[in-house]
Amino acid sequence: MILTVTPNTALDITYRVRSLRPHTAHRVTEVTERPGGKGLNVARVLAALGHEVTVTGFTGGVTGRALRDQLADTPGVVDALIPVAGATRRTIAVVDTTTGDSTQLNEPGPEITPGEWAAFQEAYGVLLRSASAVALCGSLPPGVPVGAYAGLIKAARSAGVPVLLDTSGEPLRRGVAARPDLVKPNADELAELTGSHDPSRATQDARRRGARAIVASLGPQGLLALTPEGRWHATPPDREHGNPTGAGDSAVAGLLSGLVEQLPWPERLTRAVALSAATVQAPAAGEFDRAAYEKLLARVSVTAA
Amino acid sequence: MILTVTPNTALDITYRVRSLRPHTAHRVTEVTERPGGKGLNVARVLAALGHEVTVTGFTGGVTGRALRDQLADTPGVVDALIPVAGATRRTIAVVDTTTGDSTQLNEPGPEITPGEWAAFQEAYGVLLRSASAVALCGSLPPGVPVGAYAGLIKAARSAGVPVLLDTSGEPLRRGVAARPDLVKPNADELAELTGSHDPSRATQDARRRGARAIVASLGPQGLLALTPEGRWHATPPDREHGNPTGAGDSAVAGLLSGLVEQLPWPERLTRAVALSAATVQAPAAGEFDRAAYEKLLARVSVTAA
Numbered sequence: 001m002i003l004t005v006t007p008n009t010a011l012d013i014t015y016r017v018r019s020l021r022p023h024t025a026h027r028v029t030e031v032t033e034r035p036g037g038k039g040l041n042v043a044r045v046l047a048a049l050g051h052e053v054t055v056t057g058f059t060g061g062v063t064g065r066a067l068r069d070q071l072a073d074t075p076g077v078v079d080a081l082i083p084v085a086g087a088t089r090r091t092i093a094v095v096d097t098t099t100g101d102s103t104q105l106n107e108p109g110p111e112i113t114p115g116e117w118a119a120f121q122e123a124y125g126v127l128l129r130s131a132s133a134v135a136l137c138g139s140l141p142p143g144v145p146v147g148a149y150a151g152l153i154k155a156a157r158s159a160g161v162p163v164l165l166d167t168s169g170e171p172l173r174r175g176v177a178a179r180p181d182l183v184k185p186n187a188d189e190l191a192e193l194t195g196s197h198d199p200s201r202a203t204q205d206a207r208r209r210g211a212r213a214i215v216a217s218l219g220p221q222g223l224l225a226l227t228p229e230g231r232w233h234a235t236p237p238d239r240e241h242g243n244p245t246g247a248g249d250s251a252v253a254g255l256l257s258g259l260v261e262q263l264p265w266p267e268r269l270t271r272a273v274a275l276s277a278a279t280v281q282a283p284a285a286g287e288f289d290r291a292a293y294e295k296l297l298a299r300v301s302v303t304a305a
Numbered sequence: 306m307i308l309t310v311t312p313n314t315a316l317d318i319t320y321r322v323r324s325l326r327p328h329t330a331h332r333v334t335e336v337t338e339r340p341g342g343k344g345l346n347v348a349r350v351l352a353a354l355g356h357e358v359t360v361t362g363f364t365g366g367v368t369g370r371a372l373r374d375q376l377a378d379t380p381g382v383v384d385a386l387i388p389v390a391g392a393t394r395r396t397i398a399v400v401d402t403t404t405g406d407s408t409q410l411n412e413p414g415p416e417i418t419p420g421e422w423a424a425f426q427e428a429y430g431v432l433l434r435s436a437s438a439v440a441l442c443g444s445l446p447p448g449v450p451v452g453a454y455a456g457l458i459k460a461a462r463s464a465g466v467p468v469l470l471d472t473s474g475e476p477l478r479r480g481v482a483a484r485p486d487l488v489k490p491n492a493d494e495l496a497e498l499t500g501s502h503d504p505s506r507a508t509q510d511a512r513r514r515g516a517r518a519i520v521a522s523l524g525p526q527g528l529l530a531l532t533p534e535g536r537w538h539a540t541p542p543d544r545e546h547g548n549p550t551g552a553g554d555s556a557v558a559g560l561l562s563g564l565v566e567q568l569p570w571p572e573r574l575t576r577a578v579a580l581s582a583a584t585v586q587a588p589a590a591g592e593f594d595r596a597a598y599e600k601l602l603a604r605v606s607v608t609a610a
Contacts, residue, residue: 015410020327022401025409062374066367092397094410096327104330105320105399 012036061087086110366392391415
C-alpha cells in the first residue's frame with residue numbers, strides 16, 4: 001500500500017454566502033464537510049486511481065469523530081489515524097456565490113503530547129513495513145517537534161521505502177536536509193527554502209540541500225522537475241478556470257502513483273499535471289473530474305528543460 | 306422550573322483573527338465553543354441567578370453531541386433536548402483582535418421532519434406540567450411550520466403557564482396573534498412587526514395585535530415596557546462599551562426571573578437592564594459580569610413613560 005502521513009488533519013468545511021462583508025452577519029446558504037489535510041486529499045485521489053492507501057496522522061475530539069465517520073465512507077482508504085486528546089482542527093472556506101472568491105479560516109490544530117508523538121512514531125514504523133511509498137504532508141500541529149519530518153524521512157530511508165515530502169517553512173528546510181526521494185514545493189515554498197524566485201535556480205539549490213528529486217508546482221505554468229534522470233517542464237494544454245484548492249495534492253497523488261508503478265518521469269509528470277488540471281476543473285473543491293483527467297492525459301506537454 | 310425552548314440550537318464558535326480580509330487566508334489564533342441559540346443563553350443566565358431551568362428544542366449530529374457534552378458541564382441546566390437526524394448548526398463569530406469588530410457566519414440549521422416536530426410537541430406538553438414559565442426563543446429551523454410558536458403559545462396558555470416570545474419576522478407576527486403574556490422584540494424586530502420606527506407607537510400597536518405585555522429592547526437606550534400595569538422606560542446608568550452579543554438574552558432571563566418571583570414591573574425591568582449591561586461589560590461574549598450586575602442594580606433608572 002501507499003502510506004500518507006497528515007500530522008495536522010482537518011475537517012474541511014465549505015460555506016457559501018452571497019458575498020463576505022467584514023463586520024456584518026451572513027446567512028450561510030450551503031454547508032459541505034469533508035476529511036481534509038493534504039495527506040487525506042492525496043489518499044482520496046490515489047484511491048480513486050485504484051491504489052490501496054493507508055492514512056495516518058493525528059485525530060481527536062468531535063471534529064475528529066466526524067472526520068473518521070466520513071473517511072469510513074471513502075472506498076479504498078484505510079484509516080490508521082492515531083487518536084489524541086485534543087480536537088482535530090476545522091478549516092473553513094467561505095465562498096462568495098457572486099464571484100467564486102474564497103476566504104480561508106484555519107484553526108491551529110490540537111496540542112500533541114510527547115506520549116502521543118511517541119505512539120505515532122511507533123505506529124509509523126510498523127506501517128512502513130508494508131508501504132511501497134510514503135508521503136509526508138502538510139503542517140505540523142503544536143507540540144510536534146519542528147524536525148519531525150526529518151526523523152520520519154530517515155526512518156523511511158532505513159526501511160527502504162521511497163519518501164515524498166510536501167510541506168513548507170522550517171519543517172521543509174529540515175526535511176530536505178534528511179535527503180527525501182522527492183519534494184514537491186510550490187513556487188512560494190521553494191522561494192522561501194532557497195531565497196531564489198527563479199524556479200530553475202531554486203530547484204538546483206533544493207537538490208544541493210539534499211532532495212534526490214524536486215518537482216516544483218508553478219500553478220497554471222505546470223510542473224518543473226529536476227531529477228537524477230533528467231530535467232523536465234510539464235504544462236497543461238490550457239489555462240484552467242476553476243477552484244485551485246487541492247490541485248497540489250492531486251499532483252502529489254499523480255507523482256506517487258507513477259513512482260510505485262515505476263513509470264518513466266515524463267509519464268509521472270503527465271499524470272500529475274492532468275490530475276491537477278482536472279481538480280481545478282471539478283465543480284467541488286478538491287475533487288477531480290475523471291473524464292477531464294482522461295482527456296487531459298493526451299494533451300499535457302512535457303519538454304526537457 | 307423555568308422552561309426555555311430553542312428550536313434552532315447552535316454550537317457557537319468564536320474565532321480570533323488579526324483582521325478579517327475577504328479572499329485571503331487567516332490563521333485563527335484562538336477558538337472557543339459554547340452551547341448557543343437564544344434559549345440556551347437565557348437558561349445559562351437563569352441558572353447563574355439560582356433558578357432551576359430545563360432546556361428543550363432540537364439537537365443532532367456531531368455538533369449536537371458537542372453541544373450536549375458542554376451543556377452537561379453547565380450547573381443548574383437540565384437537558385431535555387429532542388434528538389434529530391440532522392446536525393445542529395454552527396454559528397461562527399470571527400472577531401478581529403485589532404478592533405474587536407465581529408463578523409458572523411450562521412448556518413441554517415437541520416431540516417426537521419414532521420415526526421421529529423410531533424415528538425417535540427408531545428415532550429413540550431409534558432414539560433409544561435412542571436413549568437412556572439416558558440420562553441420561546443429564536444429562529445425556526447427548516448421544516449418547522451412558521452406558525453409553530455403560535456401553537457406552542459396556545460398550549461402554554463391552556464396549561465396556565467406564562468409564556469414569553471423572543472423571535473422575529475413571520476414567526477413573531479403569528480406568535481403575537483396567539484396572545485403571549487410577553488414579547489421582547491428589539492427595535493428592528495418591532496419595526497418589522499408594526500411598520501413603525503417610533504417605539505412608543507410600535508409597542509402600542511404590538512399590544513393591539515395580541516401581546517399582553519411588550520418589552521422592547523432599544524440597545525444602549527435600555528428597555529421600553531408597555532404592560533397592563535403601566536408603561537416604563539428603564540435605562541442603564543452609562544453607555545456601556547463592550548460586546549453586545551447575548552445582551553438581549555440576558556434581558557429575557559431578567560424578565561423571566563422577575564416574572565416567576567412575581568416582582569413588580571419596575572424591579573423586573575431593573576433586573577433585565579442590569580443583566581443586559583453586565584453582559585455587554587463581560588470579557589467573554591454572552592456571559593455576564595456578576596460584580597458589575599450587582600453594582601448596576603442600584604443604578605438603573607426606571608421612569609413612567
